[in-house]
Amino acid sequence: MTLAILCRRAFSDLRQNFCAQLITTMVVSLSILIFAFFTLLYFNLQHFVDRFGAELGLVVFLSEDTPKDRIPSLYQKLTGLSEVEKVTYISSEEAFGRLEKFLKDEKEVLEGVDPRFLPPSFEIQVNRAMFQLKRIKQLAGEINKWPEVSKVQFGQEWIDRLYIFSGLVRTIVAITGLLLLFTAAFVVTNTIKLTVYARQEELKIIRLVGATNIFIQGPFLVEAFLQGLMGSSLALGVVFACFRFFQGIEAKSELLRGVNICFIPWQYTVAIIASSVLLCVLGTALAMRRSLRL
Template sequence: MTLPSLLKRALADLWNDLGTHMLTTVVIFLSALIFSFFSLIYFNLQNFVEHFGTELGLVIYLNKATPQDRIPALYQKLAGLEGVQAVVYISPDAAFKRLASYLKDEKDVLKGVDPKFLPPSFELRINRAVFHLDRLKRLAEKINRWPEVTKVQYGQEWLNKLKRFSVLLRAVVLISGLLLVLSSAFVVSNTIKLTVYAREQEMEILRLVGATNGFIQGPFLIEAFFQGLLGSGLALAFLYAGYRYVETLMGASCLLKGVNISFLPWTFIGIILFGSIFLCVSGTALAMRRFLRL
């Protein structure tokens, strides 16, 4: 018994019972597609939260009465904090100019206003590698306790909302994944049982003429391997095509031009492929166990 002969028998069997084998492949395809679709959304939302939080950084407003000679010391203190990538000092004058540029045609409303009415501030950019929402929160609370600081902002409401949403989405992905695995395991094991039962007589005859368990089981396991690989592979290819289409649409949209999306990580792709193959192969092995008892 050689691998090419097993492959040949497996392919012949696949061809002879194409309908039933297609049914298993379609079930695997749909399950893998739904699961990987939700996972793709989850991964991109995670990326977005991380990106968004880092982009926001921290804005530290100082007391207007803070002496000018304290600024370099505060700058050094902030730059020395763990996770801080860059510190920019915004003087009241610079803040006033920025406000005027935001207002554009409406900047006349600032006429007669004291250019130093805005408080001095620092803008902190956080290192993406060490970024974590809880850590950012702790950092903000620490800085807020400094006597010169009146307020620290880091878009906490947005980030908290996004974080809550991503936790919810993760739960949806995990629960839907679990339900999909259970339902597809049920459907796949039953369609496999149908295939196995349909060939019960063939297996009985093979056993009578002295076929080993490997000879009987081999083609079935190879068929299951191909079904799992084909079903999940097609689902991932389908999802990738959809992803590329959405990416093109986003590139063309002015509103979403800056938003980057990414495809599933390679490890996750591997898990989906391996999981689908494992489901089919183990389902077949279990369904055949009864027939291999001598």
């Protein structure tokens, strides 16, 4: 039994049962399409949370009585931390200037206020590659213990909420994926069962002339492989087209500029295609178990 004979029989079956094959491929494609959309949503949310968290950074407020000559050594200490990408020193006067700029026309409320009433601070930009909320919290706690530091601030609440939300989306994606996987497996298995049932007599005759199980099952497995491959590729192609469409909208829109939507990482794309193929092949093998008995 050569692979050439197996493939030739598979393609001949594909031609003869084109409609049933097309329906199975479409079911696989639709299931993967829904799952891939959720996955795309999840990865973009995760990407946003990571970016947002990294951009928020840390603000280290110093005590008012911190001597000016301690600033360079504190700066050195902060830049030496592996999680830190960039450190900017903001003096009390600079902070006051920012506040004035922020208040714009209402800056007169600051009249008579001492320009040094705001504490000096360091603005820390976190290394994106090393960004992890847990580590940032730990880092903030460590810096807070330094005697010159009065307070360390970062958007913990925001990041916490975003992380909870992204965790929720991840759970939804996982549950949806699992449900869709079962649905697709059920439909694929039953479509193949129907095909096998319709061709029961044919399979009986083929078995009678001395066909081995691989000769009988082989073409069905090749068809399943193609269905899984084509169904998932088609679905991912549609998702990619939608992604490019959103990218176009993002580039044109002032409001969305900088959102930087991302596509599903290639490792996951390969995993989705592989799972789809595996699902179809296993579903077929399972559906054919009965018809392979003598």
